[in-house]
Amino acid sequence: MSAQRRLIGLLAFVSFAVFFWKAPDWLGLDEDGIFYRDLIVQMAGPTLAAIACVFAARRSTGSDRQAWFSFAIGSSLYVAGNGLYIYYGVTAMVVSFPALPEAAYLLMAVFFAAGMFLYGSVREQISRVQVYNYVLISCAVMLASLFLLHGALGQSVMASFPTFVAFVYPALWFSVAASGLISLLIYPQGRKSFGFALLVLAVLAEAIADFSYARQLLQGTYSNGGETQLLWVLSTALIVWAALEQRAVAAPPAVDPARRLPIQAIAEAAVPGAAIGAVLLSGSLTGALGGASFVLFSASLAFVFAVVAGLREFWIIKTQRQLRDNVEASRGALARSEARLTSVLESTTDSLIVVDRDWRVEYFNQNAVRSAGGNTNLAIGASLWELFPTEVDTATSNRYREAMSTQQPVSMEEFFGNVWFQIHAFPSPDGLSIFFRDITEQKVARDEMQYLARHDPLTGLANRGVFRERLRELVAWHARFAVILIDVDYFKEVNDTLGHPVGDALLKATGERLSACLRRTDLVARLGGDEFVFIAEGADATEAARLAERFAEVAATPHRIEGESIRLGASIGIALADGSETDPDRIFRNADIALYAAKASGRGKALIFETAMAAGMQERQALRADLRVALENGEFELAYQPLVDLRTDKVSAFEALLRWKHPTRGNVPPDVFIPIAEESGLIVSIGDWVLNTACAEAMSWPSDISVAVNISTREFSSGELTGNVRRALKRSGLEAGRLELEITETVLLKNSKANLATLHKLRALGLKIALDDFGTGYSSLAYLQQFPFSKIKIDRSFISGLPQSDASQAIVRSVIGLGIALGMRVTAEGVETQAQYEWVKLGCNEAQGYYLSRPVPAREVQAVIARHGASGNAGVPKARQAS
Numbered sequence: 088m089s090a091q092r093r094l095i096g097l098l099a100f101v102s103f104a105v106f107f108w109k110a111p112d113w114l115g116l117d118e119d120g121i122f123y124r125d126l127i128v129q130m131a132g133p134t135l136a137a138i139a140c141v142f143a144a145r146r147s148t149g150s151d152r153q154a155w156f157s158f159a160i161g162s163s164l165y166v167a168g169n170g171l172y173i174y175y176g177v178t179a180m181v182v183s184f185p186a187l188p189e190a191a192y193l194l195m196a197v198f199f200a201a202g203m204f205l206y207g208s209v210r211e212q213i214s215r216v217q218v219y220n221y222v223l224i225s226c227a228v229m230l231a232s233l234f235l236l237h238g239a240l241g242q243s244v245m246a247s248f249p250t251f252v253a254f255v256y257p258a259l260w261f262s263v264a265a266s267g268l269i270s271l272l273i274y275p276q277g278r279k280s281f282g283f284a285l286l287v288l289a290v291l292a293e294a295i296a297d298f299s300y301a302r303q304l305l306q307g308t309y310s311n312g313g314e315t316q317l318l319w320v321l322s323t324a325l326i327v328w329a330a331l332e333q334r335a336v337a338a339p340p341a342v343d344p345a346r347r348l349p350i351q352a353i354a355e356a357a358v359p360g361a362a363i364g365a366v367l368l369s370g371s372l373t374g375a376l377g378g379a380s381f382v383l384f385s386a387s388l389a390f391v392f393a394v395v396a397g398l399r400e401f402w403i404i405k406t407q408r409q410l411r412d413n414v415e416a417s418r419g420a421l422a423r424s425e426a427r428l429t430s431v432l433e434s435t436t437d438s439l440i441v442v443d444r445d446w447r448v449e450y451f452n453q454n455a456v457r458s459a460g461g462n463t464n465l466a467i468g469a470s471l472w473e474l475f476p477t478e479v480d481t482a483t484s485n486r487y488r489e490a491m492s493t494q495q496p497v498s499m500e501e502f503f504g505n506v507w508f509q510i511h512a513f514p515s516p517d518g519l520s521i522f523f524r525d526i527t528e529q530k531v532a533r534d535e536m537q538y539l540a541r542h543d544p545l546t547g548l549a550n551r552g553v554f555r556e557r558l559r560e561l562v563a564w565h566a567r568f569a570v571i572l573i574d575v576d577y578f579k580e581v582n583d584t585l586g587h588p589v590g591d592a593l594l595k596a597t598g599e600r601l602s603a604c605l606r607r608t609d610l611v612a613r614l615g616g617d618e619f620v621f622i623a624e625g626a627d628a629t630e631a632a633r634l635a636e637r638f639a640e641v642a643a644t645p646h647r648i649e650g651e652s653i654r655l656g657a658s659i660g661i662a663l664a665d666g667s668e669t670d671p672d673r674i675f676r677n678a679d680i681a682l683y684a685a686k687a688s689g690r691g692k693a694l695i696f697e698t699a700m701a702a703g704m705q706e707r708q709a710l711r712a713d714l715r716v717a718l719e720n721g722e723f724e725l726a727y728q729p730l731v732d733l734r735t736d737k738v739s740a741f742e743a744l745l746r747w748k749h750p751t752r753g754n755v756p757p758d759v760f761i762p763i764a765e766e767s768g769l770i771v772s773i774g775d776w777v778l779n780t781a782c783a784e785a786m787s788w789p790s791d792i793s794v795a796v797n798i799s800t801r802e803f804s805s806g807e808l809t810g811n812v813r814r815a816l817k818r819s820g821l822e823a824g825r826l827e828l829e830i831t832e833t834v835l836l837k838n839s840k841a842n843l844a845t846l847h848k849l850r851a852l853g854l855k856i857a858l859d860d861f862g863t864g865y866s867s868l869a870y871l872q873q874f875p876f877s878k879i880k881i882d883r884s885f886i887s888g889l890p891q892s893d894a895s896q897a898i899v900r901s902v903i904g905l906g907i908a909l910g911m912r913v914t915a916e917g918v919e920t921q922a923q924y925e926w927v928k929l930g931c932n933e934a935q936g937y938y939l940s941r942p943v944p945a946r947e948v949q950a951v952i953a954r955h956g957a958s959g960n961a962g963v964p965k966a967r968q969a970s
Contacts, residue, residue: 089281093281096328096331100324129169129173132324133166133169134162135327136327136330137162137166138159139327140159140162141156142334143155143331143334144159146333151279151333154204154205154206155202155330155333156202157201157205158202158326158330160198161195161196162323164192164198168189168195169188171187172188185252193256196259200262202286203266203267203283203286203287245305253304256297257295257298260294260297264294268287268291271283271284279333283329286326289325290322292325293319296314296316296319296322299315437523438458438522438523439452440465440520440521440523441521442518442519442521444491446471447468447469447470448470448471451465458506458508472484478503482499483510486512487512487519490512490519491518491519493514496511496513496514497512498512500526507526508526509524510523543598546594546598548611548613548619549612550613551614553612555671557610557622561622562669562670562674565666566664567664567665567666568622568623568624568626569622569634569663570662570674570677571620571634571638571660571661571678572620572661572679572682573601573619573658573659574618574658575593575619575657576691577656578593578594578617581593581655592648593648593655594613597619600642601619601638601641604621604638604641606623608625609624631661632695635659635693636693638657638693639657639693642656643657643691657691658686659685659692659693660678660679660680660681660682660684661678661681661694662695662696663695677701680700680701681694681695683700710760711766713752714767718772718773718776720750722747722748723745723747723773723777725777725784725945727942727951728741728742728940729940729952730933731933731939733927733928733931737955737956738952739793739933741788741793741794742794742829743777743781745757765800768801771799774798774802775802775811777796779819782794784945784948785825785826786820787948788952790825793855794821794827795828795857796826796828796829797830797859798834800831803834808845808849809852812849813852822853823854824854826855827878828849828854829856829859830856830857830858831858832858847874857878857879858871858878858880859880859916860916861880871909875909878933879911880913880915881899881902882916883916883917886899886915886916886923887917887919887923889922896926899930900930903930903931912932913930914932915927915933915934917935918935919937919938923936923938924936939955
């Protein structure tokens with residue numbers, strides 16, 4: 088597109104030149120016609136050039152804009168000069184040379200020189216060397232002009248001043264043209280090079296025209312028209328063409344001054360030689376330097392001089408440029424390195440102060456200012472000890488001096504101004520770099536972590552790790568001591584009933600009470616949950632028993648928590664070490680065995696470990712192992728104890744009771760193996776077997792008799808109870824209404840919301856649910872409000888006091904009243920005498936106990952039903968009649 092545009096411009100320019108030159112012949116113009124043609128062109132041409140330059144300036148930016156405005160001013164001065172001469176001619180005013188128009192023409196050259204200096208990337212790339220080159224070439228051009236005009240100057244028909252002015256015309260314009268040519272050759276202009284070349288041609292045409300004009304003036308032969316007039320016109324046309332070209336390429340890509348061709352560098356270096364060569368050549372051609380015989384010699388000498396000077400200058404410029412580039416690269420690398428270092432030092436979280444060997448500040452970052460509390464005296468050159476006068480004679484300052492003298496880095500932590508600082512000081516031969524950071528939060532967290540690593544977070548007592556560490560120390564020292572293991576009785580029930588905040592408060596209070604019993608060498612620790620341990624150094628059996636008694640006393644003292652009076656207790660196991668033991672774990676295990684024995688023998692006991700206890704523990708472990716295969720080996724069976732309807736004296740249900748016939752041990756009591764099954768989790772699979780067996784065997788009973796199955800805590804919390812019940816009913820075919828599940832209050836204590844939801848799911852199956860052992864827990868009444876049980880079973884401990892105990896009578900009457908009020912059946916458990924039977928019959932719905940029948944195997948159930956089936960014997964059980 089640009090080539091096509093420039094070709095059109097060239098054709099237009101050539102057509103205009105030919106037309107202007109041949110117009111007199113083609114149009115038959117006489118002298119007056121030629122005069123008026125020249126008159127019109129002299130005014131219209133520069134005017135059009137000025138307008139075109141203004142439009143080019145408005146389309147341009149930066150220095151180009153200034154350059155084209157300079158060209159516009161120069162063209163306007165051309166119009167003004169021509170206008171004045173036309174005015175002189177029209178008014179027949181006689182003026183001598185030089186007149187006022189000459190000032191406009193000379194100023195025009197100045198503005199064009201300025202414009203070419205501003206054009207493109209010349210101004211950004213010019214240096215002091217280039218300025219020298221411009222001055223040199225200008226002087227050389229003027230000297231060459233002097234040589235070229237020396238003959239005419241010597242024979243001038245004008246006075247000295249007009250002769251000088253006539254000489255200045257071509258000398259000035261040739262200087263502008265030469266400078267423009269140098270800029271064109273040396274400095275890359277990108278797409279604007281063509282426009283710049285047109286401007287150089289325009290100036291060169293103006294210079295040649297002015298040379299011819301000056302020569303004619305000096306000889307007194309000047310007349311309007313001819314080649315001189317043509318060159319002036321073509322100069323103006325070239326300016327217009329250059330302005331149009333500028334409008335098309337006003338915003339070219341930026342040119343990188345560093346990307347210069349070698350030829351351009353050589354051209355720049357050859358400027359001085361070319362200038363001198365031009366002088367020699369012009370002087371020889373004109374005969375000013377020896378006549379025409381010296382032309383070949385002068386030309387050769389000028390060429391050699393130019394080449395040698397160019398090569399020399401090129402080498403000098405190249406060397407200087409390389410040195411400058413190296414210096415700039417080093418300076419840039421150093422600046423970048425310093426910038427990176429500063430950026431790193433400013434971005435680091437550390438504060439930094441660098442001091443010299445006289446303790447004067449050489450550098451500090453902004454973090455140091457903030458860490459110093461905005462100390463306004465912190466400045467380069469300030470003394471470190473004047474900034475922090477309180478640190479002059481401290482351990483920290485001594486460490487700084489130590490680092491400076493030994494040239495070894497030091498680290499420390501220092502508390503300064505309510506802040507903990509971590510400090511690292513790195514010495515160098517020139518001084519000391521002090522890095523410091525605020526570690527207050529980290530130190531507090533670290534101290535807290537160290538504390539938590541050795542203390543129980545709830546009570547603040549020593550934890551298990553500290554206890555074991557102390558235990559190992561005492562064993563290593565062969566010391567005599569006692570390990571007293573304490574388990575808080577009833578804590579789980581209270582915690583689950585009254586909530587964890589109350590439970591936490593109880594544990595804290597218990598820990599404080601135990602700590603109050605400490606002697607100077609003792610240790611109390613919380614092992615977890617409601618278990619504490621006490622190490623009494625130097626204690627024998629008597630002292631350990633006394634301490635255990637004291638612990639039991641403080642544990643049993645009622646607590647006052649959130650307005651509630653809560654009474655707990657403690658089960659305690661004691662293990663004694665006489666200094667001969669080598670295994671600390673065995674000592675702790677002995678205390679644990681003693682604690683287990685104390686809990687097994689009834690809460691609130693304190694027992695010292697005996698070897699027989701270990702045997703009992705081993706026995707339990709053996710039972711646990713046998714229990715794991717008992718179900719698979721078919722060693723379990725069910726016994727059934729009847730529940731008698733006190734209104735009809737008939738059997739209304741049977742309670743399924745689990746029995747274990749061990750192949751070698753014989754009958755293992757339920758109160759022995761069931762707790763083991765609960766602890767081991769075997770009760771879940773055993774309970775599922777009981778449920779399926781009871782449902783299946785109940786299918787052979789009369790349809791109005793139900794079967795009751797006890798559900799353990801583990802079964803209830805397994806999440807599988809509802810599914811197990813549904814499958815047992817489906818397998819056996821038993822109606823859901825004939826199945827009754829008995830649960831104790833302990834089943835509900837943990838996660839009561841989820842357990843109540845499970846109860847509702849079971850009730851939705853159509854079966855009955857009874858609350859067993861009613862009255863022995865903490866929240867029986869609360870659970871009666873939350874869930875409509877089918878029946879409540881009064882615990883045998885209350886029935887055993889009937890009818891003699893007034894308290895038992897009051898409690899039983901209260902439960903009967905609750906049952907009536909809530910629409911629940913009431914069953915009396917543990918009826919063992921006729922008097923008890925007669926008493927409960929007055930208010931209870933059902934009775935169960937040895938007085939009515941002991942548990943019987945499944946094969947004897949029908950006989951029990953038959954014994955209680957005759958209505959004529961109301962009030963006198965058949966079992967008693969037979970006896």
